Amino acid sequence: MSTPRAAVSRRGFLGLIGGSAAVTALAACSTGGGGGSASRPLKFWNMPWGGPQFNPTDKQITLGYKPASGLSTPTYQAVQWANFTQTFATAMASKTGPAVSSGGGTQAFQFAKQGFIAEADDLVDSWKKNGIYDDFLPGLLDTMKTPSGYVAVPYNLDMRVLWYNKSLLEKAGAEPPTDWQSYLDTAAALKKIGVYGFAANGNASGGNAFQMIVGFMINNGGGIFDAEGKPNLVTTANIQALEFIEENIRKGYVDPGAISYTATNSNSQWKAEKFGMGIDVPGLAANVGGTTAADLVVGDPIASDSGKKGALYFPNNIMMYKNTPSQKDSEAFLTYYYKHMAELWTKKTGIGLPVLKSIASTPEFQSDPNQVKIVKVWQPVAKTWAAPGGTALFSNVSYVDSTTPMNTFMQNVLSGKTPKESLTALQTTLKGEIK
Structure with a gap:
C-alpha cells in the first residue's frame, strides 16, 4: 500500500459518503438479481491494491481462467480508489456492476444490508473439500461470517x-x-x-x-x-x-x-x-x-x-453479487482465482499481507522477516473494528473506519x-x- 491514509480510504466505504443513506436511495431504484447464462460475461472488478504491476498481473491471472462448459468467461476492470464509492453504488442501482469484486473493507457488509450481496456459504463449504478452507490463516473466515452467512471472503490483510x-x-x-x-x-x-x-x-x-x-x-x-x-x-x-x-x-x-x-x-x-x-x-x-x-x-x-x-487489523475482502450470470459462475471463478492468486505476492506487486498460509510460506514472502513476523506473530492476536464484542465485521463499522x-x-x-x-x-x- 502506498500510504497509510490511502489504505484507510480503501477500507472505508459508506462512512466516506455520509453513511448508508446514499446507497439506500440508490438501492430503492432497483434490487440485485441473479440468473443468467454462459453467453453473459462474468465481470470481475478489482482495486489497485499495489504498485504499477498489480493490476496487469491481476488481469493476467483473471483472463487465464478457462471456464468449464456452460460457464461464463470473465472480464476484468480496474476500479480506481478515487470516487470508488460512487462507482459501486451507481453500478448496483443500474445493475451494471460486477458479479465479483473487491472494494472497501466494509463495502460487502453495507451492500448485504441493501440486498445486493450473494452470500458465500456454499463457496466456503466447497473449499472445505478442496483444501482452500484450511489454507486460510486462523480466524480470518470468521471475520466475514454474519448471522445470515458469509458476506465475503478474506483477500488481503492490513x-x-x-x-x-x-x-x-x-x-x-x-x-x-x-x-x-x-x-x-x-x-x-x-x-x-x-x-x-x-x-x-x-x-x-x-x-x-x-x-x-x-x-x-x-x-x-x-x-x-x-x-x-x-x-x-x-x-x-x-x-x-x-x-x-x-x-x-x-x-x-x-x-x-x-x-x-x-x-x-x-x-x-x-x-x-x-x-x-x-x-x-x-x-x-x-x-x-x-x-x-x-x-x-x-x-x-x-x-x-x-x-x-x-x-x-483490517481483513480486506472479495465479495459476490446477486447480479451475476449465475452463482455457480461466481463460485467457480473465485475457486480458480484463489488457487492462482499467489503471483500477486510472489511477484511482489505491493498488495497487502496474504490471507493464505500457502502464500505466506513461499520463498518470496519468507524473504522479508518483518512481513513474516507480522503474519506469524501479530495476526493471531489481532482483532477487527468489531472488538471487543465480536469477531465478524458488520455494517456499523463504517461509522468508525x-x-x-x-x-x-x-x-x-x-x-x-x-x-x-x-x-x-x-x-x-x-x-x-x-x-
Missing part, C-alpha cells in the same frame, strides 16, 4: 504493528519493549538521545493515529463495540489504554507536531531518525525507504498492564483531553449517528 529502529535503540542502550511499562522505559531512553518513542500522525485529513489509539484499546481487551454491535467506549479497559497514551504525551515521548502530521510527514520523521518506535503500517520500511529502512524492525506484540495482547468522528477522537486524544472526555465525546457522537 494491520497496525509495533516498529522500532534497532540502531537508535542500540544507541540509547534500550531493549525492544515487551509490555507497557518497558515501552515507557524504552521511550524514555530514546528521549535522552533526542528521538521520539511514540510515533503518531494525527492530521484530520491525512493521518491515521485513530487506528493506533484503537489498537491500544484492543491491546488492553477493549475496543469500540459491544456484543450487540453498539458503541460502548467508556470502559475501564479503554480508559486505561488512553491513560497509557496520555502518559507518553505528558512525558514528551510524542512529537508535539504529530497532531498535524500526515502519514507522509510521519514517514519523513522515521527517515530522519526522529521517530524511533511506534505503531504503524506493515509497509512502513518500504514507505520510509533509504538507508533507514534496513534498521526498521517489527517488534513483538506487547502486553498491556492487564496482561493482554492485541492489535487492530476513516470518519469524521474518529478524526475528532484522534485529535482530542493527542491534544491532551482526558481519556474519559475523549471516549465520552466519541460515544455520544456514534450513538447519535448509529440508528
Whole structure:
C-alpha cells in the first residue's frame, strides 16, 4: 500500500459518503438479481491494491481462467480508489456492476444490508473439500461470517504493528519493549538521545493515529463495540489504554507536531531518525525507504498492564453479487482465482499481507522477516473494528473506519483531553449517528 491514509480510504466505504443513506436511495431504484447464462460475461472488478504491476498481473491471472462448459468467461476492470464509492453504488442501482469484486473493507457488509450481496456459504463449504478452507490463516473466515452467512471472503490483510529502529535503540542502550511499562522505559531512553518513542500522525485529513489509539484499546481487551454491535467506549479497559497514551504525551515521548502530521510527514520523521518506535503500517520500511529502512524492525506484540495482547487489523475482502450470470459462475471463478492468486505476492506487486498460509510460506514472502513476523506473530492476536464484542465485521463499522468522528477522537486524544472526555465525546457522537 502506498500510504497509510490511502489504505484507510480503501477500507472505508459508506462512512466516506455520509453513511448508508446514499446507497439506500440508490438501492430503492432497483434490487440485485441473479440468473443468467454462459453467453453473459462474468465481470470481475478489482482495486489497485499495489504498485504499477498489480493490476496487469491481476488481469493476467483473471483472463487465464478457462471456464468449464456452460460457464461464463470473465472480464476484468480496474476500479480506481478515487470516487470508488460512487462507482459501486451507481453500478448496483443500474445493475451494471460486477458479479465479483473487491472494494472497501466494509463495502460487502453495507451492500448485504441493501440486498445486493450473494452470500458465500456454499463457496466456503466447497473449499472445505478442496483444501482452500484450511489454507486460510486462523480466524480470518470468521471475520466475514454474519448471522445470515458469509458476506465475503478474506483477500488481503492490513494491520497496525509495533516498529522500532534497532540502531537508535542500540544507541540509547534500550531493549525492544515487551509490555507497557518497558515501552515507557524504552521511550524514555530514546528521549535522552533526542528521538521520539511514540510515533503518531494525527492530521484530520491525512493521518491515521485513530487506528493506533484503537489498537491500544484492543491491546488492553477493549475496543469500540459491544456484543450487540453498539458503541460502548467508556470502559475501564479503554480508559486505561488512553491513560497509557496520555502518559507518553505528558512525558514528551510524542512529537508535539504529530497532531498535524500526515502519514507522509510521519514517514519523513522515521527517515530522519526522529521517530524511533511506534505503531504503524506493515509497509512502513518500504514507505520510509533509504538507508533507514534496513534498521526498521517489527517488534513483538506487547502486553498491556492487564496482561493482554492485541492489535487492530483490517481483513480486506472479495465479495459476490446477486447480479451475476449465475452463482455457480461466481463460485467457480473465485475457486480458480484463489488457487492462482499467489503471483500477486510472489511477484511482489505491493498488495497487502496474504490471507493464505500457502502464500505466506513461499520463498518470496519468507524473504522479508518483518512481513513474516507480522503474519506469524501479530495476526493471531489481532482483532477487527468489531472488538471487543465480536469477531465478524458488520455494517456499523463504517461509522468508525476513516470518519469524521474518529478524526475528532484522534485529535482530542493527542491534544491532551482526558481519556474519559475523549471516549465520552466519541460515544455520544456514534450513538447519535448509529440508528
